[in-house]
Amino acid sequence: MVSTLRIPRLVVAAPSSGSGKTTVATGLMAAFTGRGLTVSPHKAGPDYIDPGYHALATGRPGRNLDACLCGTGLLGPLFAHGAAGADLAVVEGVMGLYDGAAGQGDLASTAQLAKALRAPVVLVVDGSSQSRSVAALVHGFASWDPEVRIGGVILNKVGSDRHEELLRDALDEAGVDVLGVLRRTPQAATPSRHLGLVPVAEREPDAVAAVAAMAEQIRAGCDLDALWALARSAPPLTEAPWDPAGALAGAGTPPPAGPRPVVAVAGGAAFTFSYAEHAELLTAAGAEVVPFDPLRDERLPESTGALVIGGGFPEVYAPELSANAALRAEVAALAAAGAPVAAECAGLLYLARELDGAPMCGVLDAAARMTERLTLGYRDAVAVGDSVLAPAGTRVSGHEFHRTSLEPGAGADPAWGVVRPGPARTEGFVQGGVHASYLHVHWAALPSAAARLVARAVRPGAAR
Known part of the structure; x- marks a missing residue:
């Protein structure tokens, strides 16, 4: 008899690095945790640093899901193991949505992981320096692989009410839901170094404040009810949890x-x-x-x-x-x-x-x-x-x-x-x-x- 795991889940992806995935993913984890949900945090790829911020946001270990290191067959079981007992799982992607191991197709990409988990994708788009072109960009990402389900967009670095209106009108024409808009304001302080963000263990008081700021940014700019409904639309998983x-x-x-x-x-x-x-x-x-x-x-x-x-x-x-x-x-x-x-x-x-x-x-x-x-x-x-x-x-x-x-x-x-x-x-x-x-x-x-x-x-x- 095959058991099923009914865990609402979202994959947070972007067209490219630097779009704001970490801010959005960590902020979502903290915001939903603040609503009283038990949130399971996950990170695509081998990165060790972002999971530290995820753990701070949720109170649970940040876990990696990497098809290259572990094989595609372990993606579902490792996810199910980490998400056991949670009300919601949020997975932060890696690089651009379709970027993976060099020269190996979609291996270890966020897209491959989203398909393996049958999870809806929230695409974080840097809205600066564009207006109607955002529709063409999102349409391309949504149509590139029909097995990848883009459930909606969170617009980041939006400059003004008028800028937001132009972006929303363009995405409405494209039939894509806007699940949040984050303004072009100073981001939560997450300093970087030669290998990425400075780990939580080195700056814990500041990191706590940064995660709280991310959560507030998400609460102010995103439709958490719509994101929760999107997460609950994910079908049951049939993989047995890794043990x-x-x-x-x-x-x-x-x-x-x-x-x-x-x-x-x-x-x-x-x-x-x-x-x-x-x-x-x-x-x-x-x-x-x-x-x-x-x-x-x-x-x-x-x-x-x-x-x-x-x-x-x-x-x-x-x-x-x-x-x-x-x-x-x-x-x-x-x-x-x-x-x-x-x-x-x-x-x-x-x-x-x-x-x-x-x-x-x-x-x-x-x-x-x-x-x-x-x-x-x-x-x-x-x-x-x-x-x-x-x-x-x-x-x-x-x-x-x-x-x-x-x-x-x-x-x-x-x-x-x-x-x-x-x-x-x-x-x-x-x-x-x-x-x-x-x-x-x-x-x-x-x-x-x-x-x-x-x-x-x-x-x-x-x-x-």
Whole structure:
């Protein structure tokens, strides 16, 4: 018997980046939460930063939905898992509506996700510098793919009452509903940096105020009743929710018997990039997941038997991370003892010998530095050898996103062989129990990674 999930939902998309998707999506999440609804926040693509604002707006974890990292078959199940118990789900798109993985059609695009979720799309259109042409623009987006349902438009950066009237008249001719109009006013303060918005963890009081301003902007300019009706028009979903325990069982990796090992997970302002499903998988694999902040904590959590250090901005906090010599020594000692350590991007830099001249943990004999060059994109890769995360030959889809370089870029035993795009190359380090790489991988597509790490973790009371 197929179960159905009746969750009202909206996908917030735009013709291009910079149109105001984040403001509208986050504002909608906060505004509907303010109405007493339980809102489930989601983000298309691999971005870690916007989900932090979504979580602030809703009080629930911001979750990513990425067909490239997880495969199209997991889009519905991961959405259903994240939206369980919610009254409404709001999904913020990525780039332009039809933009996806380079050279791969609509793969990982907002349009593909909207179709997979059978969700109506709210198109956020920058109305500045146009009037009647807006109808042609919206008509093109609405007719390009008949499987994508444009449920209405929110006009952004509208200059005046007369400007609004011209835009509304044009869209009325095109038969497209205007669900909101946001004026050309100073936007809620969401400062950016070299990799996008400044994460919530680095500016929480200001971020709270920014999200409140977004909510007020949406309440003042949008028809929330019409948007709620549009969300409720989405048909039921039939995909079974993703389940971390079921994913591990399906991978043939049930939790081991015995005491639950402590897996310390880096957080705080320097390490803000993580997927919620990773901690859920670690817990389902039998671990006790304990967060710690390398900027503040001088000791690893009590009885730490494994370490996960995800992405973030260590380059911004290099002096402070370096000054915490006691913690750096504990991390180095844990790695030297053979405990499993999984490090991605920021974690890779933290394990290096130095970052922009500041001493780091010295687990890896490599030096990192900031550069002007942005490295960005999806990567197809294969595990070069056995590691704490994957056996040799394991194929993954990952994502790279940084402005740093590492010398050398790969160890004697690399973490991955990148096979696409561009010339084949190796990158990252496998060293004892350490797996360190620039590549971000979503463990929902590789649940055995969590199981392997927990299986090798040192149990409380065991000798290292």
